[in-house]
Amino acid sequence: MIFFTKLLLAHLIGDFLLQPTRWVVHKEVHKITSKFLYLHISIHFGVTMLLLWDLNQWQWAALIAVSHYFIDLGKLYSNPHFKNKAIPFFVDQLLHIIVLYSCAYHTNLLEHTIALVKEFDWNLITAIVFIGAPSSIIMAKLLGGMSDRIELDHKSLPNAGKYIGIIERLFVLIFIILGRWEAIGLLITAKSVFRFNDLKESNSRKLTEYILIGTLLSFGLAIITGILYMWVS
Template structure:
């Protein structure tokens, strides 16, 4: 059953990302339910699902998935203008598609299968992953708050770029510790230092250099401690 679920997800990815030209997306956003590409898109999904199922008797599964895909996409076209952040409806759209596939695959024992997945979750790992994301970013913000007020930045940067960079680097560090590749952490620190070199060179500010160094060490330190706690916990 898991293999079939993977095949249907593959069909979804092929249909949504590889067999949907940008021209179709633009046309759908402009014409919404009146766009012929909306229905062609759903028809392509039906064909892909049938190929992956490879069983004419399961046509009803492909039909449910294709029709649900049509209505989910249609709903997204109408609610999309309501969101300032366009990534929100995109991810909600993808989540709903995957949820429908999951329900269609495990409808006979949906509750039991879902509970089994829930019970088998590695909760210490979930805790570690969650901690190194936003909670660690907030902790770092509080820790460095007094120092950040002394830093004068005369260059523009993307909103929250530093926060997201920190989250991604901590997730990498956590992953490297769990799989036992400590040397990769050294490579990550080196790569970050190289990317930061020009900024520090141009700013010629000792305070900024010290602030970035402290922030980097705290960020890596939180991830390393979290990784070690998880590894020793298990």
């Protein structure tokens, strides 16, 4: 496990801490001819060797560096074809982690992967999935009749409310699992404070009631999910 942790740490340092934004921009423009692409790969090799602190492990550092080069090239040339730039980024990171995982557990890769999958907490995974998009859709259906009566005089970020709801429900679920029910109250208070100015400026009772119902419904779904998870676990 410590071998994989060192490889992952080297990746995080090389990809995020030691890669300035101007390098990223230069690579996106010049792609395979960018000098920073090769400097970036060299840094990955160096940091990996430094953390492993064993010259006999140089082949793994070299393999990771070479695979990193081709994965990054694939990202650079495919990136313009994606409207959502987050997709190639996360695919790129996932491929890097798969390479690191394969190097760390190459002697028993299949057995370790099977054992890892068997250890998954499927109840927790189901709970996390439910408080995400399914809960957002449920809330949209329940609040659909009310939202048509609300007049908004300001613009917000696309799907901002949806993502805020998902994140807050995730926090609620975590707090329930940790047994920190008081933190849920603090979360509700924090959200109320952030919403106070919007409600004050709008001076709309309908909007206030709509936000209150939506908040209670969101927290209620998360709390019920958390209780059910603790009950079946």
